[in-house]
Amino acid sequence: MTLPVPADVISRLKAVLGEAGWSQDPERLAPKLVEWRDRWSGSTPLLALPKSTAEVAAVVGICAESGTAITPQGGNTGLVGGQIPEGEVLLSLERMRAVREVNTLDDVLIVEAGLTLAAAHEAAEAAGRRFPLSLASEGSATIGGLVSTNAGGVAVLRYGTMRQLVLGLEAVLPNGEVWNGLKRLRKDNTGYDLKQLLIGAEGTLGVVTAAALKLYPILVSKAVAIAGVESPAAAVALLGRAKQASGGAVESFELISRLGIELALRHIPGAREPLESRPLWYVLIEIASGEPGAAEGAMERLLEAAMEDGLALDAAIAQTETQAKAFWALRENQSAAQKSEGAAWKHDVAVPVSRIAEFIETAGAALRRAYPGVRIDAFGHVGDGNIHYDVLCAPGGDAAAHNARREPAAHLVHDVVVGLEGSISAEHGLGTMKTAEAMAYKSATELAAQRAVRAALDPKRIMNPRVLF
Amino acid sequence: MTLPVPADVISRLKAVLGEAGWSQDPERLAPKLVEWRDRWSGSTPLLALPKSTAEVAAVVGICAESGTAITPQGGNTGLVGGQIPEGEVLLSLERMRAVREVNTLDDVLIVEAGLTLAAAHEAAEAAGRRFPLSLASEGSATIGGLVSTNAGGVAVLRYGTMRQLVLGLEAVLPNGEVWNGLKRLRKDNTGYDLKQLLIGAEGTLGVVTAAALKLYPILVSKAVAIAGVESPAAAVALLGRAKQASGGAVESFELISRLGIELALRHIPGAREPLESRPLWYVLIEIASGEPGAAEGAMERLLEAAMEDGLALDAAIAQTETQAKAFWALRENQSAAQKSEGAAWKHDVAVPVSRIAEFIETAGAALRRAYPGVRIDAFGHVGDGNIHYDVLCAPGGDAAAHNARREPAAHLVHDVVVGLEGSISAEHGLGTMKTAEAMAYKSATELAAQRAVRAALDPKRIMNPRVLF
Numbered sequence: 001m002t003l004p005v006p007a008d009v010i011s012r013l014k015a016v017l018g019e020a021g022w023s024q025d026p027e028r029l030a031p032k033l034v035e036w037r038d039r040w041s042g043s044t045p046l047l048a049l050p051k052s053t054a055e056v057a058a059v060v061g062i063c064a065e066s067g068t069a070i071t072p073q074g075g076n077t078g079l080v081g082g083q084i085p086e087g088e089v090l091l092s093l094e095r096m097r098a099v100r101e102v103n104t105l106d107d108v109l110i111v112e113a114g115l116t117l118a119a120a121h122e123a124a125e126a127a128g129r130r131f132p133l134s135l136a137s138e139g140s141a142t143i144g145g146l147v148s149t150n151a152g153g154v155a156v157l158r159y160g161t162m163r164q165l166v167l168g169l170e171a172v173l174p175n176g177e178v179w180n181g182l183k184r185l186r187k188d189n190t191g192y193d194l195k196q197l198l199i200g201a202e203g204t205l206g207v208v209t210a211a212a213l214k215l216y217p218i219l220v221s222k223a224v225a226i227a228g229v230e231s232p233a234a235a236v237a238l239l240g241r242a243k244q245a246s247g248g249a250v251e252s253f254e255l256i257s258r259l260g261i262e263l264a265l266r267h268i269p270g271a272r273e274p275l276e277s278r279p280l281w282y283v284l285i286e287i288a289s290g291e292p293g294a295a296e297g298a299m300e301r302l303l304e305a306a307m308e309d310g311l312a313l314d315a316a317i318a319q320t321e322t323q324a325k326a327f328w329a330l331r332e333n334q335s336a337a338q339k340s341e342g343a344a345w346k347h348d349v350a351v352p353v354s355r356i357a358e359f360i361e362t363a364g365a366a367l368r369r370a371y372p373g374v375r376i377d378a379f380g381h382v383g384d385g386n387i388h389y390d391v392l393c394a395p396g397g398d399a400a401a402h403n404a405r406r407e408p409a410a411h412l413v414h415d416v417v418v419g420l421e422g423s424i425s426a427e428h429g430l431g432t433m434k435t436a437e438a439m440a441y442k443s444a445t446e447l448a449a450q451r452a453v454r455a456a457l458d459p460k461r462i463m464n465p466r467v468l469f
Numbered sequence: 470m471t472l473p474v475p476a477d478v479i480s481r482l483k484a485v486l487g488e489a490g491w492s493q494d495p496e497r498l499a500p501k502l503v504e505w506r507d508r509w510s511g512s513t514p515l516l517a518l519p520k521s522t523a524e525v526a527a528v529v530g531i532c533a534e535s536g537t538a539i540t541p542q543g544g545n546t547g548l549v550g551g552q553i554p555e556g557e558v559l560l561s562l563e564r565m566r567a568v569r570e571v572n573t574l575d576d577v578l579i580v581e582a583g584l585t586l587a588a589a590h591e592a593a594e595a596a597g598r599r600f601p602l603s604l605a606s607e608g609s610a611t612i613g614g615l616v617s618t619n620a621g622g623v624a625v626l627r628y629g630t631m632r633q634l635v636l637g638l639e640a641v642l643p644n645g646e647v648w649n650g651l652k653r654l655r656k657d658n659t660g661y662d663l664k665q666l667l668i669g670a671e672g673t674l675g676v677v678t679a680a681a682l683k684l685y686p687i688l689v690s691k692a693v694a695i696a697g698v699e700s701p702a703a704a705v706a707l708l709g710r711a712k713q714a715s716g717g718a719v720e721s722f723e724l725i726s727r728l729g730i731e732l733a734l735r736h737i738p739g740a741r742e743p744l745e746s747r748p749l750w751y752v753l754i755e756i757a758s759g760e761p762g763a764a765e766g767a768m769e770r771l772l773e774a775a776m777e778d779g780l781a782l783d784a785a786i787a788q789t790e791t792q793a794k795a796f797w798a799l800r801e802n803q804s805a806a807q808k809s810e811g812a813a814w815k816h817d818v819a820v821p822v823s824r825i826a827e828f829i830e831t832a833g834a835a836l837r838r839a840y841p842g843v844r845i846d847a848f849g850h851v852g853d854g855n856i857h858y859d860v861l862c863a864p865g866g867d868a869a870a871h872n873a874r875r876e877p878a879a880h881l882v883h884d885v886v887v888g889l890e891g892s893i894s895a896e897h898g899l900g901t902m903k904t905a906e907a908m909a910y911k912s913a914t915e916l917a918a919q920r921a922v923r924a925a926l927d928p929k930r931i932m933n934p935r936v937l938f
Contacts, residue, residue: 105705105823106854107712128713152656161656163665164633177914186853187621187630187819188892189669190899190907191919191937196632196665200658219716236574243576244597247688247759290716291763298760350656354574384655385575423657430659438659445646449926450660456925457918468660 002069002087002465005045009066013046013089016058021095023047032076032090040081040432044071044090051095053170053178053209060207060462061176063089069465072203074145075116077137079348080431082202082467083145091207093144100210102127107215108167108184113144113208120213129215132159136332144208150200152427154252157383159216161427162199168212169195174205174458184212197453202429203464205457219288223299224324227306227315228279232378233357235283238302238311239382245305246287246298253383254284254331255356260379263337264330274327277314283382284331334379338390343399344377345406347389347413351422356385363416367391370412371405386426389413414441432466439469471538471556471934474514478535482515482558485527490564492516501545501559509550509901513540513559520564522639522647522678529676529931530645532558538934541672543614544585546606548817549900551671551936552614560676562613569679571596576684577636577653582613582677589682598684601628605801613677619669621896623721626852628685630896631668637681638664643674643927653681666922671898672933674926688757692768693793696775696784697748701847702826704752707771707780708851714774715756715767722852723753723800724825729848732806733799743796746783752851753800803848807859812868813846814875816858818886819895825854832885836860839881840874855895858882883910901935908938 014022023029024046034041050056063070071085073092093114100110104127111120117138124131133146135153145151147169152161159165168183181195198205229235235255242250258280264271274282285302289295299317306312318324338344351359360378367374373394380388391409393402414424418441430438439447450469454461483491492498493515503510519525532539540554542561562583569579573596580589586607593600602615604622614620616638621630628634637652650664667674698704704724711719727749733740743751754771758764768786775781787793807813820828829847836843842863849857860878862871883893887910899907908916919938923930 103821103823105709106821108821150658150662152658156655160633163662164629173914173918179914179918180912181915183890183892184821185819185890185892185895186625186822187850187855187895189619189621189894189896190892190903191669191911191915192666192674192922193619193632193669194915194918194922197661197922200660200662205661217713217715217717221716240574244686245759246686247690247757248686249759288716289758289760289763290714290718291758291760291767294758294760294763350654352572352575352577352653353655354572381656386656421652421654423652423654423659425658426654426656427658434659442660443649445642445648446650446660446663449642449648449663452925453661453663453666453922456921 004087005068005089006066009062009068010046012062013048013059016062017048017050017055021049021051021055023049032073032092033084035081035084036076040084042084042086044085044088047090047092049092049095053172056172056207056209057176057178059091060172060174063462064174064176064460067460067462069462071464072207074142075137075140077141078145078149078431079428080433082429082431082464086466093209096209099123104129106184109213109215110182110210111143111213112210113142115143117141117143117146124215128218130218131213132216133162133165143211147199147208147211148201148203149429152384152386154381156381157253158251163196165214166195166199166211167214169198169208170210171198171206171208174463182210182212202431202467204454204468205463217290219290221289221292221295223287223295223317224327225285225299225303225315225317226274226327227283227285227303228275228277228313229281229283230313231281231357232360234311235281235382236353236356238283238306241306242285242302245302249287249289249295249298250285250383251288252284252286254380255382256282256284256331256379257377259375260334260377261330263341263377264333267337267340268329268333271330272326274330275314275316279313284327331379334377338377338392341392342397343393343402345391345409347410348426348428349389349413349417349422349424350384350386350426351417351420353382353385355420356382356387359387359416359420359422363389363413366412366416367409371409373397430468435468473556474537474558475535478531478537479515481531482517482528485531486517486519486524490518490520490524492518501542501561502553504550504553505545509553511553511555513554513557516559516561518561518564522641525641525676525678526645526647528560529641529643532931533643533645533929536929536931538931540933541676543611544606544609546610547614547618547900548897549902551898551900551933555935562678565678568592573598575653578682578684579651579679580612580682581679582611584612586610586612586615593684597687599687600682601685602631602634612680616668616677616680617670617672618898621853621855623850625850626722627720632665634683635664635668635680636683638667638677639679640667640675640677643932651679651681671900671936673923673937674932686759688759690758690761690764692756692764692786693796694754694768694772694784694786695743695796696752696754696772697744697746697782698750698752699782700750700826701829703780704750704851705822705825707752707775710775711754711771714771718756718758718764718767719754719852720757721753721755723849724851725751725753725800725848726846728844729803729846730799732810732846733802736806736809737798737802740799741795743799744783744785748782753796800848803846807846807861810861811866812862812871814860814878816879816882817895817897818858818882818891818893819853819855820886820889820891822851822854824889825851825856828856828885828889832858832882835881835885836878840878842866899937904937
């Protein structure tokens, strides 16, 4: 689909980037052309490595003028193929990693797009603050990629996704102009909020070069617990109580099934049975507060009341940081444990919180009917309605056969999700993997509006052309 | 500028609306054609009063086809003239006031656009929840207007503006099609977030017909205090400490000057001196928490430490709900007190929190130089950098002469604001009043992008055509 890039365009790009600013070396390119799980691989005529916003603008300007397509790539941690070029110029901001400013009066951290999330966390902590976005790939994922995919993670329940955490952006628009929207204002009503268009646009409306991120206080009081419940419906009811009991201080509320615990016990070194009663479902709860003792108090009240009236079957509050980490490891190692167990279909979906139980039941019944023997490992962010709904092959089953059924199985799950007014991509985006499917689910009105906005800002469709509508 | 609406278009509109669905009665129209402070008045050939989303779509469809301009109006509480028609069809959703759903598992309230904010608060409270957006005009302001102007108010510091409080929208786009984006998801990454375009678009990208709003727990622990500080810089420093001490549980942090207190004492019945030491500057602080006693504890710790090292000169914590209300009345009656004092120029501006002190100093010096004798009543939301920067004429001064200087004075203040990377409209929007001025301050890149988006969705520019770019 993407046409070969003319030699003179490549020459002009090299000229504006300077010697250290580009590469065509296959070894240098290789890690950027393969998705980390090996599900997609691609090619590019040139890796552009600008070192400044001005250089990004020069690159995009040349591409705009010549109609040359660009694939922007952050930390290459994406799970839907959106960062892998197929003949486009590959644009990486890995040389743009400056922390431009930390200001504790404004509670803002201004960083360039190539900085990793882990480095942003460090910069915030060094200033006595916290940037709350938190996810597994934070050592590699970059701020530019996280903004462009509206990243989520385990603290969305309280702090929102990247969309709620960005105060301002600097970006190069598809025409090659620099848009300076790097504000640090909490209130600004002077026209359309263009940064909200760029957030989650998966690189199709421009290249994010820097972001002003909101900082929060570090919370002194923290409580982590694991509780057993009878069903996903009980987990949702307990979530409601936790939000009330803590006054909205729930940081995370994660579901794990008994199967998920068993997988962790089997494959993760050091994993231990968290509750001897071995319930069918578990929730991992974290509450945090600025008032010493408040989180601990809220957790105790919550679990005491829930045990008393039978909503919680069993519960353990972590007594040490080590124990809290052990509880979290059970949740965080679900993907790793699955990997050791064999092939899995993965679905990153969201439904209204009130319909989580219905979703798990309906999708489960449909899958078991269509694919007898499959094992369902549903886990994730109950508070966001965001279930990582993973389906393992039967014990000892054939991985290749299981993998071959991935697409029809996804359609089946996504039909249930859409029927419950949910989303077929809660936090990973559409990329190249889900774009066509999303198109089938969206209304003609919605698609026409999305396409009109894109055409208005990128009439030649040079920015990540195979992604979104 | 707006052309007369052809008679056949009026007839078609009347036909789709039915007898109760429109008015041309001057008495019925009058209150909708005058801004409440009498700064703008207008005219319309027809007041359209649809009773359903389908009727809104029919109205917009006829207008789109015939190129007829529409001015949407909510509760007519706007302060920048955006809701007053000048020959356009006037569209009011006052008949669309249904509470469609309250769901405490999803923590969502779904209401139609014509419902007032006060009624939305009641619906939330009836379900044991809270919708935290709070502002003075909540008895009249409607959800549709509040969404379209990205309303702010006194709880933005903790909960954000309307932009952060909307989970989903239903709207009629400028082509007359209904866009169903009435989701209740916390995570959904499937393309551009169109609702974010509609929020704050001041009715230029479509008509919001319903909204899904986020609900929060009602907080059981609350503390209100008033403290004296030496300067705005000290107020900002105290804000930083309050956020840290409470772990982000500050609901409001409002600045009042000694002049503001004196105006309230002079003109507001029942107002009492809050601190006998009569400092130059005051801050009103509200902290709230879900943990019994936590807010009170945080407030005491905060003020004790601040008094000890001299950052706070004096302080009083409200001991009763009545006292808390009395403290708040001093802040809330600033506009009323000014009104009794004489003419005032008002500026709704925001600057980075770190530059509030510099703003107050620089703008004050410039104004006093240009207009000797004026009195500055700076008050408002320190936590958002949003200062209501109001300028009274000299005691006993000539109101007409003062009013005549409003525009050049506003330019002077706005130049200072923009120089400090601030916003000339923090929460009121641009309307017809500030559109031209905003145009002068924005970059060509920004304006071109804003215009391209508008033209993409409303090629005939029928929606609120005199507002925004």
